[in-house]
Amino acid sequence: MADSSTALVNRTRSRGGTRPRAAAAGRRSVTAYLFLAPFLIIFAVFVLFPAVYGAWISLHVWNPLIDNRPFVGLQNFIDLFTPDSLTFEDFWESMRATGIFVVGSVPLLLAIPLLVATLLNRKIKGGTVFRAVFFAPYVLGVAVISVLWRYLLDPQLGAVNAVLGLLGLPSDTPWTVDVPWAWISLIGITVWWTLGLNTVILLAGLKGINPDLYEAASLDGAGGWQKFTHVTLPGLRPVMTFVVTITLLSSANMFGQSYLITQGAPGTQTRTAIMYIADQGLGQNQMGAATAMSYVLFAILAAVSVLNFRLQRDNTK
Amino acid sequence: MSSLVTTTIPQNRLPRSRRRAPNALTYAALFIISFIIVVPLLWMLLTSFKTDFDAINAPASPIPNPFTTEAYSTLATGNLPILRWFANSLIAATAQTAIILVTASAAAYALARLDFWGKKFVFGLIIATLLVPGVIFLIPNYLIVDQLGWLDTLWAIIVPGSAGAFGVFFLRQFFISLPSEIEEAARIDGAGDLRIFLQIILPLSRPALATLAVLSFLANWNDFIWPIYVLLSPENLTLQPGLSVLQGTYSTHFGIVMAGAVIASVPVLILFTLAQKQIVESVATSGVKG
Numbered sequence: 381m382a383d384s385s386t387a388l389v390n391r392t393r394s395r396g397g398t399r400p401r402a403a404a405a406g407r408r409s410v411t412a413y414l415f416l417a418p419f420l421i422i423f424a425v426f427v428l429f430p431a432v433y434g435a436w437i438s439l440h441v442w443n444p445l446i447d448n449r450p451f452v453g454l455q456n457f458i459d460l461f462t463p464d465s466l467t468f469e470d471f472w473e474s475m476r477a478t479g480i481f482v483v484g485s486v487p488l489l490l491a492i493p494l495l496v497a498t499l500l501n502r503k504i505k506g507g508t509v510f511r512a513v514f515f516a517p518y519v520l521g522v523a524v525i526s527v528l529w530r531y532l533l534d535p536q537l538g539a540v541n542a543v544l545g546l547l548g549l550p551s552d553t554p555w556t557v558d559v560p561w562a563w564i565s566l567i568g569i570t571v572w573w574t575l576g577l578n579t580v581i582l583l584a585g586l587k588g589i590n591p592d593l594y595e596a597a598s599l600d601g602a603g604g605w606q607k608f609t610h611v612t613l614p615g616l617r618p619v620m621t622f623v624v625t626i627t628l629l630s631s632a633n634m635f636g637q638s639y640l641i642t643q644g645a646p647g648t649q650t651r652t653a654i655m656y657i658a659d660q661g662l663g664q665n666q667m668g669a670a671t672a673m674s675y676v677l678f679a680i681l682a683a684v685s686v687l688n689f690r691l692q693r694d695n696t697k
Numbered sequence: 698m699s700s701l702v703t704t705t706i707p708q709n710r711l712p713r714s715r716r717r718a719p720n721a722l723t724y725a726a727l728f729i730i731s732f733i734i735v736v737p738l739l740w741m742l743l744t745s746f747k748t749d750f751d752a753i754n755a756p757a758s759p760i761p762n763p764f765t766t767e768a769y770s771t772l773a774t775g776n777l778p779i780l781r782w783f784a785n786s787l788i789a790a791t792a793q794t795a796i797i798l799v800t801a802s803a804a805a806y807a808l809a810r811l812d813f814w815g816k817k818f819v820f821g822l823i824i825a826t827l828l829v830p831g832v833i834f835l836i837p838n839y840l841i842v843d844q845l846g847w848l849d850t851l852w853a854i855i856v857p858g859s860a861g862a863f864g865v866f867f868l869r870q871f872f873i874s875l876p877s878e879i880e881e882a883a884r885i886d887g888a889g890d891l892r893i894f895l896q897i898i899l900p901l902s903r904p905a906l907a908t909l910a911v912l913s914f915l916a917n918w919n920d921f922i923w924p925i926y927v928l929l930s931p932e933n934l935t936l937q938p939g940l941s942v943l944q945g946t947y948s949t950h951f952g953i954v955m956a957g958a959v960i961a962s963v964p965v966l967i968l969f970t971l972a973q974k975q976i977v978e979s980v981a982t983s984g985v986k987g
Contacts, residue, residue: 399869405814411890412813419804419865420819426901427859430837450720496730499723512973519969519976521919523937524958527952531951537803539740542757560843572734578982598739622983633830636921639794640941654832654922655802661836662926674832681830 434671443670449668456672467660467669469646474647474656475677476639481652484567484632486559490620492571493578498612500579501586511583515576522573522636529569530556530641562642562650574630585619586612621692626686634679637696653677717920745769745956752951757828758775768956777946778932779957782939787964788934789854790917793912795854797913798906801864808865809872810880820869835922842927853927854935858917862908867979887984908975910966915976936961 413420426453434632438456440449459465496514517525533537533555545551556566593611613620635654638644644651657677661670709773728986739759744752745768746761755762772779807813808820838857841850847853883893899970901904918936925938943957969976 393918403813409813409815412811412816412827415803415807415811415890415894416819417799419860422800422856422860423862426823426838426860427834427842429827430834431826432840433837434833434839435730436780437840439751444843471808478910493781499726503725505721505850506725508974510727510731511977512735515973515977515980516966517734517917518970519752519915519965520962521734521937522921523919523940523963524961525956527954531744531954532740534951537753537756537949537951539744539756539759542835571736573955576734580981582979629828629830633832640944656833657832657924659921662839667836667840671836674835678833682828685828 389425393683418429424651434674437667438675440668442671444663444667445665452668455668459669459670459677460676466664467673470648470656471653471673474651474653475680478561478634478653478677479649481566481570481634483629484563485570485631486624486627486636488567488571489574489578489631490623493575493623496575496579497582497586498637500583511576511580515571518576520573524638525569525573526637526640529565530599533565533641557645559646559649560646566634566637566641566650569641570631570634578627581623582616582619584618588619589615617692623688624688624692628684629681632684649656700803711964716795741795741955741958741962743961744951745959747952749816749950752955753949768950769960770950770958771955777939777943779936779939779960781932782934783960785851785854785933786918786935786937786961789851790914792851792855793859793917794910794913796859797861797864798910800859802868802899802902802906803870803894804865805872805891806898809869810877811890811900819923823865825826827866831922835926837927848927849929850934851933851935853921854917854924858920858923867904867909870907871902873902904975908979911972912979913974914966916967953980 397413439453440451441456442449459467461470462468499510504510531537533541534667535541535552535554535557538555539549540555544553548637554562555561589612593615594607595608597611633654634652635658638650638652638655642650644655653673654677657670657673660673722724743759743761746762746766747755748763748765748767750763763907767867804823808816834857842848842853842857847856879897879901880893883897888896921941923939924935925941928934928938931942940957940961944954947953
């Protein structure tokens, strides 16, 4: 890397100077773009263009079945912040559902994996087997784990209530059809499904902490808890920032679990933002309004991510 | 033994190692968590071998009584073409993985080993999209796929998703770490970029390419929101939207629904068993590097 970057500097300095060099640089650029071309073509068509196209759609009343798609400026966005508009209540109800899910799932998806990673970081036999077992549900798709839990948690016919009944516990809990149970189910299932992902990332972080720091803390007379708060947590901070970010984003994008397990029930209380946006845009053909919603969701997620980075950085100082 | 020493002369205690020796409690906790993880999956497998009657009437017992494969034969011969869905999923995931390996490795080679005009900009552009939530692309890509005539075809499942930034980023990190000596020797011998890429970089990167292949296959196989909206006819579905249809059709025939879930799980669980180490390691270090 070092030589190539100096080569770059030399070339920029001599720009317009020696002609053969500039020609060679041009030829190298052509070669590089030939290598990049297959990827960049797909990337431009299905990533770059849609990002801009979506913004354009959000400025229109856009129903794909109707040829007349009037330009309405920011009206779709204004509607989302106007209490008596058609979409206001449903949109913010779905954002609230997403918010409840994020607030309920993210702390558990940090605390439980951290605990499990600490256990796995001890000198245990079969550590890689445990790690693989904890990770296994994550390789199954959301559809698989959702139809599985939809069955297990069925209030009348499911295994969970049946087993609870055998144990003499209440056997009529409406796991999938009433709040707060539906939230407990959705959060619990998601923790069960994805805890292995965060566990293996945090475990790698724990292994990266310098053991000398623990020895130094021991010599200073630090106990287990003090070592955890003064060595483990600070040492884990960069990895933790990463885990917090990916967990926040994936929880905020929750769709399949609600779609398949609660179908938004009761009423539309567990219908998440993604579920509502997808339904408005692709189910109801209100594409202008739906793309506007997706940009509002994106803006909020970006703001939360930036805030998270700031907080973690300030903590380090 | 050493505990004797420490109890008698506590002030001379040796510093304990970073990795604490496990006790019975550690193992108890790990076994309880394993139990919670594994039991629902076993329940799915066992329920798929139950009769319809048994699945509804004995929900508290996971053991099939009698043991039957009738759920699977109902699926194979019923109205829903689950074997077709299986084939569709297999074709789509394989094709997308192939496209990703070819396009991402070539792009990553340019970004990792070549100097060119606009390199920083191109790389920045690709990385920036890693953080954009997928919902932003959902509606515009639906319209683009419609324009291309790809709605309700496997093309919609194969091509758009292969434009992800992850593969390029992942391979670039690996290519950068390769030593440059062999490459320089080849250059002196007159090898061009294409030969260096095909005969030096790619063979050296087999482990990284294999890991990316497995991760790409899993991601495509498990994708849900996109296929439920772009695939429409029953015979064109892949397994994940198929499971949603299955649940709607056989709502309380739990044995059949679980059999469908098992069929959708088997390929990825086999893949995971074979490539467990690579998958877990690559995911684990993503946080340390990032």
